[in-house]
Amino acid sequence: DIQMTQSPSSVSASVGDRVTITCRASQDIGSWLGWYQQKPGKAPKLLVYGASSLQSGVPSRFSGSGSGTDFTLTISSLQPDDFATYYCQQTNSFPRTFGQGTKVQIK
Amino acid sequence: DVQLVESGGGLVQPGGSLRLSCAASGFSFSSYSMNWVRQAPGKGLEWISYITSSSDTEYYADSVKGRFTISRDNAKNSLHLQMNSLRAEDTALYYCARGKHYDTSGYYFDYWGRGTLVTVSS
Numbered sequence: 001d002i003q004m005t006q007s008p009s010s011v012s013a014s015v016g017d018r019v020t021i022t023c024r025a026s027q028d029i030g031s032w033l034g035w036y037q038q039k040p041g042k043a044p045k046l047l048v049y050g051a052s053s054l055q056s057g058v059p060s061r062f063s064g065s066g067s068g069t070d071f072t073l074t075i076s077s078l079q080p081d082d083f084a085t086y087y088c089q090q091t092n093s094f095p096r097t098f099g100q101g102t103k104v105q106i107k
Numbered sequence: 108d109v110q111l112v113e114s115g116g117g118l119v120q121p122g123g124s125l126r127l128s129c130a131a132s133g134f135s136f137s138s139y140s141m142n143w144v145r146q147a148p149g150k151g152l153e154w155i156s157y158i159t160s161s162s163d164t165e166y167y168a169d170s171v172k173g174r175f176t177i178s179r180d181n182a183k184n185s186l187h188l189q190m191n192s193l194r195a196e197d198t199a200l201y202y203c204a205r206g207k208h209y210d211t212s213g214y215y216f217d218y219w220g221r222g223t224l225v226t227v228s229s
Contacts, residue, residue, distance in 0.1 A: 001169075021194035032213040036152075043202055044152065050212025050220040066186075087152055092190045094166040096142070 002026050002090050006099035019075040021102045023088035028068050032092040035064055035073045037104040038101075039084045047086075048073065078104070109133040109202050109218045112141045116223030123132055123193050129186040129203030132217075137161075137181035140206040141146075142216060145199035153199075156188065159207070171197075195211050200224050 013019050013055035023033065031051040036044040046055045048064035051071055056087055061076045083106055088099040115127040123206050129141070143156045154179040157166045176189040186203050201223050204216035 032215070034215045036216075038152075042215070043221055045215050045219075046215055047216045049209050053209065053212055055217070089152075089154075089215075091215060092155065096157070097152045098152040098154065101151045 001095055002029060002093060002097055004088055004090055004099040006088055006102050008102060013078050015078055015080060017078045019078050019104060021086055022074045023071045023099050024063045025069045025090055029090045030090035031067045032070050032090055034089045034091060036087045037084045069103045082087060083095050088106040110222035111218055113201060113203055113220045113223035116201065116225045119224045120229050121194060121227055122140055124191045125193065125225060127188040127201055131184045131221055136184040141179060141186045142204045142206055143177060144202045144204050145198040145210060195227050198227050
């Protein structure tokens with residue numbers, strides 16, 4: 001199975017800050033990587049697919065990059081609506097493993 | 108609008124069984140593969156099962172293989188998860204999620220339900 005490791009596990013940031021979350025796969029997954037946002041009590045929401053493509057309706061302050069084993073999700077200017085937990089997921093093979101999540105908290 | 112509504116969760120004793128359902132609407136259900144994803148209280152997301160649009164292929168996480176069975180009824184726009192031999196560690200919120208292929212970019216979960224809670228306890 002492919003293991004997905006996110007860092008950091010949590011980050012405290014202020015509105016307007018640039019936030020970067022990293023996701024590392026245990027083996028090459030090409031660009032088969034998605035990022036999801038989950039707010040408390042809500043279902044996850046797809047933000048990025050194919051490592052760098054924004055899902056329709058997702059604000060342009062979100063961006064994804066990377067390929068192979070190392071990926072990043074960047075929020076260029078953190079907004080109040082962005083405080084949530086973020087998960088990466090590989091879709092290269094089954095099982096479709098998720099990272100353990102990164103919680104973005106208010107500083 | 109696409110809607111996925113899970114049901115069937117509840118309290119069950121260890122070793123017991125439960126059948127979850129997911130009612131789909133707002134899209135051509137028979138054209139999409141589907142998934143179940145769970146989230147234990149305070150924990151992260153765990154993908155547990157996948158089924159193709161025509162039910163010809165299924166996959167399971169090792170944690171549920173041999174105990175859970177995914178199925179679907181395209182005539183009724185519904186997805187199911189039969190859960191047997193339940194354990195305390197199966198306690199979680201269970202989501203159904205639609206899978207979508209994005210050209211050559213891979214396969215992702217573009218719509219999710221709100222989940223149904225399964226609690227395994229004596």
